[in-house]
Amino acid sequence: xxxxxxxxxxxxxxxxxxxxxxxxxxxxxxxxxxxxxxxxxxxxxxxxxxxxxxxxxxxxxxxxxxxxxxxxxxxxxxxxxxxxxxxxxxxxxxxxxxxxxxxxxxxxxxxxxxxxxxxxxxxxxxxxxxxxxxxxxxxxxxxxxxxxxxxxxxxxxxxxxxxxxxxxxxxxxxxxxxxxxxxxxxxxxxxxxxxxxxxxxxxxxxxxxxxxxxxxxxxxxxxxxxxxxxxxxxxxxxxxxxxxxxxxxxxxxxxxxxxxxxxxxxxxxxxxxxxxxxxxxxxxxxxxxxxxxxxxxxxxxxxxxxxxxxxxxxxxxxxxxxxxxxxxxxxxxxxxxxxxxxxxxxxxxxxxxxxxxxxxxxxxxxxxxxxxxxxxxxxxxxxxxxxxxxxxxxxxxxxxxxxxxxxxxxxxxxxxxxxxxxxxxxxxxxxxxxxxxxxxxxxxxxxxx
Amino acid sequence: xxxxxxxxxxxxxxxxxxxxxxxxxxxxxxxxxxxxxxxxxxxxxxxxxxxxxxxxxxxxxxxxxxxxxxxxxxxxxxxxxxxxxxxxxxxxxxxxxxxxxxxxxxxxxxxxxxxxxxxxxxxxxxxxxxxxxxxxxxxxxxxxxxxxxxxxxxxxxxxxxxxxxxxxxxxxxxxxxxxxxxxxxxxxxxxxxxxxxxxxxxxxxxxxxxxxxxxxxxxxxxxxxxxxxxxxxxxxxxxxxxxxxxxxxxxxxxxxxxxxxxxxxxxxxxxxxxxxxxxxxxxxxxxxxxxxxxxxxxxxxxxxxxxxxxxxxxxxxxxxxxxxxxxxxxxxxxxxxxxxxxxxxxxxxxxxxxxxxxxxxxxxxxxxxxxxxxxxxxxxxxxxxxxxxxxxxxxxxxxxxxxxxxxxxxxxxxxxxxxxxxxxxxxxxxxxxxxxxxxxxxxxxxxxx
Numbered sequence: 001x002x003x004x005x006x007x008x009x010x011x012x013x014x015x016x017x018x019x020x021x022x023x024x025x026x027x028x029x030x031x032x033x034x035x036x037x038x039x040x041x042x043x044x045x046x047x048x049x050x051x052x053x054x055x056x057x058x059x060x061x062x063x064x065x066x067x068x069x070x071x072x073x074x075x076x077x078x079x080x081x082x083x084x085x086x087x088x089x090x091x092x093x094x095x096x097x098x099x100x101x102x103x104x105x106x107x108x109x110x111x112x113x114x115x116x117x118x119x120x121x122x123x124x125x126x127x128x129x130x131x132x133x134x135x136x137x138x139x140x141x142x143x144x145x146x147x148x149x150x151x152x153x154x155x156x157x158x159x160x161x162x163x164x165x166x167x168x169x170x171x172x173x174x175x176x177x178x179x180x181x182x183x184x185x186x187x188x189x190x191x192x193x194x195x196x197x198x199x200x201x202x203x204x205x206x207x208x209x210x211x212x213x214x215x216x217x218x219x220x221x222x223x224x225x226x227x228x229x230x231x232x233x234x235x236x237x238x239x240x241x242x243x244x245x246x247x248x249x250x251x252x253x254x255x256x257x258x259x260x261x262x263x264x265x266x267x268x269x270x271x272x273x274x275x276x277x278x279x280x281x282x283x284x285x286x287x288x289x290x291x292x293x294x295x296x297x298x299x300x301x302x303x304x305x306x307x308x309x310x311x312x313x314x315x316x317x318x319x320x321x322x323x324x325x326x327x328x329x330x331x332x333x334x335x336x337x338x339x340x341x342x343x344x345x346x347x348x349x350x351x352x353x354x355x356x357x358x359x360x361x362x363x364x365x366x367x368x369x370x371x372x373x374x375x376x377x378x379x380x381x382x383x384x385x386x387x388x389x390x391x392x393x394x395x396x397x398x399x400x401x402x403x404x405x406x407x408x409x410x411x412x413x414x415x416x417x418x419x420x421x422x423x424x425x426x427x428x429x430x431x432x433x434x435x436x437x438x439x440x441x442x443x444x445x446x447x448x449x
Numbered sequence: 450x451x452x453x454x455x456x457x458x459x460x461x462x463x464x465x466x467x468x469x470x471x472x473x474x475x476x477x478x479x480x481x482x483x484x485x486x487x488x489x490x491x492x493x494x495x496x497x498x499x500x501x502x503x504x505x506x507x508x509x510x511x512x513x514x515x516x517x518x519x520x521x522x523x524x525x526x527x528x529x530x531x532x533x534x535x536x537x538x539x540x541x542x543x544x545x546x547x548x549x550x551x552x553x554x555x556x557x558x559x560x561x562x563x564x565x566x567x568x569x570x571x572x573x574x575x576x577x578x579x580x581x582x583x584x585x586x587x588x589x590x591x592x593x594x595x596x597x598x599x600x601x602x603x604x605x606x607x608x609x610x611x612x613x614x615x616x617x618x619x620x621x622x623x624x625x626x627x628x629x630x631x632x633x634x635x636x637x638x639x640x641x642x643x644x645x646x647x648x649x650x651x652x653x654x655x656x657x658x659x660x661x662x663x664x665x666x667x668x669x670x671x672x673x674x675x676x677x678x679x680x681x682x683x684x685x686x687x688x689x690x691x692x693x694x695x696x697x698x699x700x701x702x703x704x705x706x707x708x709x710x711x712x713x714x715x716x717x718x719x720x721x722x723x724x725x726x727x728x729x730x731x732x733x734x735x736x737x738x739x740x741x742x743x744x745x746x747x748x749x750x751x752x753x754x755x756x757x758x759x760x761x762x763x764x765x766x767x768x769x770x771x772x773x774x775x776x777x778x779x780x781x782x783x784x785x786x787x788x789x790x791x792x793x794x795x796x797x798x799x800x801x802x803x804x805x806x807x808x809x810x811x812x813x814x815x816x817x818x819x820x821x822x823x824x825x826x827x828x829x830x831x832x833x834x835x836x837x838x839x840x841x842x843x844x845x846x847x848x849x850x851x852x853x854x855x856x857x858x859x860x861x862x863x864x865x866x867x868x869x870x871x872x873x874x875x876x877x878x879x880x881x882x883x884x885x886x887x888x889x890x891x892x893x894x895x896x897x898x
Contacts, residue, residue, distance in 0.1 A: 101689040102787055124691055146634050173874045180786040182816045184852040185595050185645050186859060186870050188879050192641030196634050213691035240550040242573055242662035284733045337629040338551055367631045403633040410635060421635050425622040430637050436885035
């Protein structure tokens with residue numbers, strides 16, 4: 001392994017001295033959520049995919065770990081380095097091609113996801129993935145984690161919109177997998193393998209994305225229930241009545257109590273809240289809105305502008321508000337079959353209580369995806385109790401047929417729990433693939449596997 | 450490697466003597482299309498996933514090749530054995546769970562895809578994948594090839610509807626990947642890796658599938674053009690005007706000339722034909738139909754029952770009619786970016802002509818997916834000329850940024866051409882994965898890789 005000065009010189013020869021730093025700004029050593037701080041020997045800011053490949057080749061040859069870095073909005077520690085070289089994709093911001101008349105865009109990994117959504121919307125098109133923090137997160141990172149979001153219910157997660165990837169794989173080779181063609185079954189689906197692998201099998205440098213015509217309108221609806229059981233029955237009612245909602249979010253009573261002050265419009269106290277959305281052409285969206293209001297029951301109200309915009313802003317602010325309640329929180333991101341959602345919501349609260357902690361959850365109800373949060377005062381022993389509670393929750397969730405991560409990924413923080421969910425032969429197959437594609441174990445070590 | 454009698458005895462001990470045969474019916478040694486005949490030491494008909502696992506374990510330990518067998522409707526030789534044991538999934542026909550109120554079904558690999566579509570439709574639901582030969586093909590085979598079909602344009606290919614798989618991997622281990630939960634990013638996406646791998650990385654024994662509410666209606670439209678250029682301009686017009694068609698099929702002039710007699714309704718001679726479909730709730734589908742008719746031009750006609758049903762029957766019969774024209778055909782299944790579709794259609798005809806062969810194509814125009822067919826009289830040297838023409842076409846298609854297989858897979862027949870499309874490092878990554886997951890190379894050897 002080369003010394004830090006030699007490493008820096010070599011990287012400078014690839015990307016230019018002004019794009020390498022050995023004194024790494026702490027903002028690059030942690031995630032925006034602030035739950036872990038790492039260290040790195042250097043950070044490098046390549047300008048092109050070829051430069052990424054050359055950087056990886058140099059590091060790989062010299063036994064230096066490589067940690068790709070997007071917008072830093074991850075929640076599982078996936079982009080936090082523990083030594084080695086951080087490879088920031090933030091200068092890979094080219095829109096390589098945009099063909100609005102053919103519903104496709106070819107973008108580099110560092111383009112903010114929000115920017116893609118904005119650009120295509122100007123041409124009447126829609127890129128549906130809308131993970132939290134879309135303004136800061138980059139499409140490369142969203143693909144590396146296969147990020148979800150509220151509209152994944154109707155439109156699917158980020159990976160579903162990919163027709164091709166460009167990536168750097170070990171030992172530093174730039175490859176193209178697919179492209180602008182919409183269907184392709186020639187060989188193994190290496191794109192899907194890279195998507196969600198959090199940089200442990202390669203670094204995504206660009207993607208070809210599918211688009212669809214933008215819905216003309218979207219109509220939000222809020223409804224209020226006495227508890228999780230009643231609210232989840234309403235969610236099941238949406239499915240049971242064959243209604244295709246664009247989003248179907250829930251907020252448990254604890255979450256709503258914390259955030260109620262900024263909720264737009266009137267609402268009962270102590271409610272379990274559902275926010276649904278109908279979208280499409282005007283008449284179609286109105287028809288779906290009507291069906292949703294019927295099924296969600298007498299408390300359901302259609303929100304009008306400006307309340308509709310305010311509703312999604314309220315939604316975006318929840319994680320921050322919950323963290324502020326006692327000063328800190330430990331967040332999980334579990335998912336269960338929809339018919340186990342009520343039980344999972346109740347379990348979150350019960351397990352928190354057993355450990356002397358307030359616990360709340362909210363999330364993508366229609367997808368059975370809970371953001372379960374254990375709240376604590378960082379001046380107490382709360383973090384240790386929260387960790388115990390979280391481990392207990394993950395075990396119970398797996399028992400319900402669920403997953404320890406619905407959309408945030410495994411990173412380093414969830415890694416100790418992966419064995420709760422995946423049987424040894426599945427872990428073995430993952431390990432065999434990792435060893436096959438990264439024989440030196442230098443691609444984002446300590447993450448996912 | 451055990452002798453045939455010893456092998457048969459061992460397999461009989463697992464599945465019962467009545468479910469093993471060493472005298473293998475030739476129907477299991479070829480594909481329904483009839484383009485290749487293989488051989489097998491035995492065929493085994495396990496009744497359960499556990500039996501599949503035990504069979505694979507026995508074969509794997511004893512160095513015997515294992516070839517999974519679904520409905521036999523593949524087109525690329527993927528299910529044709531070249532020695533070893535054929536593992537038919539046809540007795541794995543249980544619907545393990547069907548939750549119509551939650552839009553999901555859990556089925557074993559041997560359930561015919563058509564049967565799944567029928568069962569869910571009775572509850573008002575829709576399983577969109579509709580590959581050709583859906584009555585005979587089984588869901589396991591459709592997943593193993595990631596089959597497409599006309600409605601993949603709006604709804605995506607088979608793999609997009611999977612939330613979980615059960616599969617047997619080497620050396621004979623039954624594993625579960627995902628389940629009924631709709632979102633899951635815990636670990637690598639092994640499901641997507643198995644989907645489309647044609648049994649070379651494992652044998653799919655069951656799947657959890659997502660469903661959606663069935664569209665209330667679907668309205669087909671036919672339109673007629675002077676040539677591929679005009680027809681493909683109309684297809685691009687559908688995209689360019691932001692219209693979400695459920696299907697957008699094309700039939701070139703040569704295809705239409707061969708099949709015109711069974712086309713329902715009046716049509717001009719010598720036409721390049723487009724069939725579009727609008728679906729959804731009645732008003733919404735009618736709106737889309739109106740937009741499609743506007744954009745497809747003055748020749749566009751909305752088909753009414755019984756013509757609408759007859760239209761899709763005509764569509765299903767095309768491959769057979771084209772094969773019957775001269776007695777034989779060599780079929781390719783290429784796909785290109787949509788803006789290269791007209792050129793690819795013209796290339797098919799031009800390359801055929803250079804080799805003295807009539808060549809026609811039809812397919813999923815909106816997905817840029819061509820079924821290019823070179824026709825010949827089997828009593829002549831036509832097959833050799835067709836093979837030369839096909840190789841030339843594949844090279845040109847790759848040059849257009851396309852793929853040598855849009856939906857049929859690589860099997861053994863397309864394997865010699867995979868290197869035209871995939872760069873050596875991509876082939877290397879595939880090989881590394883194959884060696885990692887099938888170190889003895891016994892899972893469907895000679896296919897895909």
